[in-house]
Amino acid sequence: MRRILGASAVFAILAMGMAGGVANAAGETEGTEVAPLVSSTVVVNEVSTRGLNGQLDEFIELRNVSSQSLDISGYLVRIYSPSGILTDTITVPAGTVLAPKGNPGQYAVLVGQNFSGTIADQTNVIPFTLAGVEGVPVTGGVTVQNQAGTKLDGVAFSNAVLPAREGQAAIPESAVTDQLDASNTRNILSTDTDNNRQDFSLQLRSAGQ
Numbered sequence: 001m002r003r004i005l006g007a008s009a010v011f012a013i014l015a016m017g018m019a020g021g022v023a024n025a026a027g028e029t030e031g032t033e034v035a036p037l038v039s040s041t042v043v044v045n046e047v048s049t050r051g052l053n054g055q056l057d058e059f060i061e062l063r064n065v066s067s068q069s070l071d072i073s074g075y076l077v078r079i080y081s082p083s084g085i086l087t088d089t090i091t092v093p094a095g096t097v098l099a100p101k102g103n104p105g106q107y108a109v110l111v112g113q114n115f116s117g118t119i120a121d122q123t124n125v126i127p128f129t130l131a132g133v134e135g136v137p138v139t140g141g142v143t144v145q146n147q148a149g150t151k152l153d154g155v156a157f158s159n160a161v162l163p164a165r166e167g168q169a170a171i172p173e174s175a176v177t178d179q180l181d182a183s184n185t186r187n188i189l190s191t192d193t194d195n196n197r198q199d200f201s202l203q204l205r206s207a208g209q
Helices: 007-019 175-179
Strands: 042-048 059-064 076-080 086-091 107-111 125-127 141-145 151-156 182-185 201-204
Touching (some): 042 141, 042 151
Parallel strands (some): 107 125
Antiparallel strands (some): 042 059, 042 182, 059 107, 076 141, 141 151, 182 201
8 A cells, every 4th residue: 555755754855856956948859749638548657766776776657547458568668858858768568468447467567777675566567777877867757658659648857858747847856755765656546637746746665556
């Protein structure tokens, strides 16, 4: 069961998030990067950009929020820099099928090379290695696209990451959140209002649950 960070920890994290600067926005060059409607299929459900094992102690969790099984073979998980530049793309392996929401197998958990912790539902675990030394940038962003290249969902941790951002950016992780074993995650219903700051909060890591 997902546990929410204590109030004092949240206030400390908020203070650090407010103090952080915002990078200048970069121009968007990819024609398929358009603002999506609220997702009814798959969402970026949880992201951890760093952890106790360093910058590559990271994971990205996708969730099927529909009532039907969903084949996400060939879907693209794209990683963006703090200025909104595409830096890496992870292609979901063939044969990756997500069960309907509320059932075992509803998640795909993409794990970085120094990932620490446990994954509750290990039906779809996908290791990845990114080119950048930081992996998923702390103030970068993540999107998921279908095989046609249509953006289905995204989250950014800086307002400058235009290709991934929906509404206001989520609060980025920090050295403080490392000690709290935190990640950015949606609520238990995976509510998607197309506003990252509203939809994501810093909670204890809960990969695959």
